[in-house]
Amino acid sequence: MTSPETPMASSTPTEPATDAVPNFAAPPRDFPIQRGCPFAPPAEYDALRNHDPVARVTLPTKKEAWVVARYDDVRELLSDPRVSADIRRPNFPALGEGEQEAGARFRPFIRTDAPEHTKYRRMLLPVFTVRRVRAMRPAVQARVDEIVDGMLAAGGPVDFVSAYANAVSTSVICELLGIPRDNLEFFRDVTRISGSRHSTAEQVAEALGGLFGLLGELIAERREEPRDDLISQLVTDHLVPGNVTMEQLLSTLGITINAGRETTTSMIALSTLLLLDKPELLAELRSDPSLMPAAVDEFLRVLSVADSIPLRVAAEDIELSGRTIPADDGVIALLAGANHDPEQFDDPQRVDFHRTDNHHVAFGYGVHQCVGQHLARLELEVALETLIRRVPTLRIEGERDEVAVKHDSATFGLEELMVTW
Template sequence: MNTPVPPSSGTPGAAPSASAPPSTSGAPDGAAPRDFPIRRGCPFAAPAEYDALRTDDPVARVTLPTRREAWVVSRYNDVRELLSDPRVSADIRRPNFPALGEGEQEVGARLRPFIRTDAPEHTRYRRMLLPEFTVRRVRAMRPVVQARVDELVDDMLAAQEPVNFVSVYANAVSTSVICELLGIPRENLEFFRDVTRISGSRHSTAEQVSEALGGLFGLIAGLVAKRQEEPGDDLISTLVADHLNTGEVTLNELLSTIGITINAGRETSTNMIALSTLLLLDRPDLKEELRADPSLMPAAVDEFLRVLSIADSIPLRVAAEDIELSGRKIPADDGVIGLLAGANHDPEQFDHPEQVDFHRPENHHVAFGYGVHQCIGQHLARLELEIALETLIRRVPTLRLAVDREQVAFKHDSATFGLEELMVTW
């Protein structure tokens, strides 16, 4: 299928390939930049090195897998300041955009996902989606999400043990919910997971990412054409009627917007459901606390979001002008990354940040980012997590690992941290 692909438009500078030479601005104080990303030692915490960064080098020079250099910011107040500073750009077309994957910038500069754009372009797309993700709209989805989660628990319990929890439950919940919202048939839930596995891997080439997203865009293009002929009451129908048919967006722009909504929405929720479940299996005291008092679940979800911080290095930015954080100047045109896990484990903001505390007061974490680019789907993500975890604790109290704990495989090389698989029984 020939899938429409959004063309590259006027750029602030030609987007270089991932093999572009590193910046020549050097590391602060003459020190050699450390390699980034830094692998987690514990899956339920930020990398241990972040503690030293916050104390000794809170705005640190790093070398990325592309061999380009950038800055990483690890303190809570600095991360919030960075992500709300209008002098900082999210435009993926900027030459020193700190992409972490081989093909990420090349494909992103061509497809223009709205999370990698600046105002007024970003504002236009965000306003287009915002009405569908309000607290009121999301609350209205609760009965539908609960019914689907109950179906998936039924299917899991009817399956032959052991099962891969990531596939049969975590991915099935998150993908079903986003498909329900958009009006996408959910015949092949693993298709969406495969697309994200390729497009979100730091080792995928531009050609591999383009091929994976091409399949996704082909599916969406067919649904858009169908909704133009037969509108429904789903989000794709609304976007077609209110924005495509009116000429506010082109078909390519609509495909990109829907595509990033699917990819970002389902991947983060999949990883959060699976990783939170593993944490509860490791910590039966936490599971018992939630079973004894289900009203704690909303607070527990926010604490899981803070502790796990699976989207740690998603906030990729470029300084459009010189900026200063913690007394260090980041020169204009340098790439900079706000470390969400660093901020969420900052002891200056959270007492005993390594502890999982469902009674933590004023849990103002930045797991969904901060500022104008804060995750538009955060209310829906919270709803999915609340229902998925509460239902699991209530209906499958004997859930346990079917393999040795050391055999659990984690995704260290993906845009969001999570689990490759989780074999369970009950």
């Protein structure tokens, strides 16, 4: 799947909702917009969909860009071949100070276009197929049980984000790649710095440099003694034959770790907080565990933690909802806006485990749709089901309004959630 946001107070509509395109002279709003509730997008997204579905905004970098809030427009934008994800483009709508400079240097494949993006995606796809991920379930279950055992043995209160959510997501991705799990917080720290909208390019480079140093040592080991893990597979099939350089492999592994663990950590923590806030939903899952896959998809839709990850640049003029986005302008597809569009989802704020045709865009859409989505679903299903079954008395420690929320990260989530049982 990001900085202090300024609330878009001026966007609250005073006239009846209309699809009319607003005055082009209206001043750009500040973006991003802070959530008022951790389980819903900013309330201002409703005003955008109704009055200004393709809106001009000012980013923390002082650049201007467009945001797209309607479900149909988001899907159209993300599947349009005239839209570029190349972070090197001058008007790429980076939301952090150091994001674009560091991204242009390290070239994560999610910030590239075809054929370059296609090359790296094809390298990873065989590992993340439905069949391969399904075969991972016993190993994921064993690891999650181990984490619960340790948490229960240590006793509460604990920070749930660190002790469980991050432990699950980071352990699974490390095991898949073949990385030792002896310092799970190291990976969280790397993502905290590289994903922060406050970090400079130098700070991002330093954090990624530490990660790449670790990965470089493992790559050297796997050259000599391959194992049954993703690093060995990529070294043997792609690095040794010369299909990729060492720098390209490091970048691919780095973004796989950062993106894979951060979004899943956020989803496990936020989904758990939502269940603790809404005991009727918790009771429903306890009474019918078979609802868990549908519940996970509903959590993904409702929470939309990767809301503003799809950053793009229009390579040509593009028209959406009656407004033209000029060529070379930056544009952001608001996944939370799309996933809460009442034209697509009935009563979108309601958490409904029986919702049919839940075609959300929490993993993006089009050629850049998340390559690891099947693994993410598996982790969420196992993590939440095991927690509900094995820690039935889980509860928040302290005051509910003291739960620390992250507003300055590329992925929305919780900084800390103190719990006991």
